[in-house]
Amino acid sequence: MPGSDSPPRADAARNRERLLHAARQALAEGDRSLQLNDVARRAGVGVGTAYRHFPTPRALLETLVQAQLDDALDQARRELAAPDPWAGLTRLLTTGIALLVSDPGFAEVLAAGTDTLPRTSQLKQELYDAVDQLLRRVRDVGALRPGVDGDDILRLMCGVSYAARLAEDTGSPAGPAGLPGPAGSPTAIGELAGRYAGWLLDALRAP
Template sequence: MLRAARDRITAGDLDLPMNAVAKAAGVGVGTVYRHFPTRQVLLESLAAEHFTRLVATADRAAAAPDVAAGVTDLLRSALESQRVDPALALVLARPDAACPETVELGRALTAAVNRLLERARAAGVIRPGITAADIQALLCGLRRAVEVGGDTTTDRYLDVLVRGLRADAG
């Protein structure tokens, strides 16, 4: 079922109808609903692996000796993770989660990003007031901008974001 759902979402079917997933998986729709009671639960199950990797990346960035490089590395990795896994992008764009595991991953990600931001503010790397929620919203928007602008815009748009976050940007 997860493979069928992943194939559909990779092909651009972000609506992910449960009956279509069931048909592609060769099971009844009731079987899908028994394992994934809602579309959101299915999306979170699809995103779990990349979400876990993103948390690990945020932890590494928060501990990086060069805090500026840590910020840039996290932004680049988070953008790429969302581009590679549309389910992750959809999960990160929602303010709430359906699964306890996703809630915990969200908390861990926020904690790691907050540690990174505290270090970055203390080092004068980013402007005061930038929060983990700001970073999340900006990355969701940046992912969409790169999607519209094409792969060649990734580095340019990341550069614009990083420069805009800098303490001396204003």
Template sequence: MTSLRADAARNRELLLATARQAVAAGDLSLQLNELARRAGMGVGTVYRHFPTRRALLETLAEPAFAAVLDGARTASLHDDPWTGTEILLRTLLVRQLADPAFAEVIASPAADDAIPETTARRDEFDGLAGTVLARARESGALRPGLTDEDLRHLVCGTAFALGLGPAPAARVDAYLRVLLDGVAGGAG
């Protein structure tokens, strides 16, 4: 991103803070006109920074994506293929629970990406995850026949299931254990 004038940077940060408040309150609609009203600025200002709802959503998801990439890097460097898989799946699950914007972005296809950096992050994650999961497959730690996409869907489904009840963070370990038991191969 190019450097913004001080007033434009303040407006952008105010818009992001307003959007974060909406998401924290459970409103993922991110209607740009409503965000402009809440932030006390013109609609044109909002659209200059975020031409679409999706662009705003992806910008909100950037910190979670960075954390997931850090976790995937850690997982890819682990000596034990199964532990690497556990780290990868836990990181992805926890970040989806913590950040609804990230959960929506990661659950959607790359064709929906509005920002090139999102696609680049997604590609980096896919490469790291592919390395981790290939090692797990080769070692027999991962159930045969499961694709990388299958595992992503299973993690997304687990995050959704956790969100249906109260205190999802308190139940992460139990749900993750069930997921890991289900995807483990004979050597896991």
């Protein structure tokens, strides 16, 4: 019958969105395990439905962050066309670190050496390529310290975001090892990440 497939497809799409919404809530509450049984219960769907959409927690996490990967890639390509390559790198690095700090799931996927979904691998490779091209432009104008490549930049960004999130995890005015640090509020963590990003840019700039 014409249109007989529409309700199942619509139901499947709704269930998928409910699962993604539930997973986002879990991440926002600090649950990074994304166990599919728990996510299914939050979403109000059967466990079998969850596994049909996302065979593993990792597949669910990668699906969640693909929009962020798309956004990061779009920005990298915009900055590649910027008239001032160093300013473009500065914007990309600063914005990227802020996103990594606010979204630990994105940081985990970006830093991973292997991926579950082919689309994740494709987006990451395109992002690495765009960053490498931007670095070549920065290097061509003599603004970049020698020996730095795109992989270095992305790993350093992940490292800076992790260091900033340590202050959030301590939840106290004193940072790790008793060093002065913020009290763990999102605003304070963002300010700390901004300072770290500035220091990283200073280290990357050619003498």
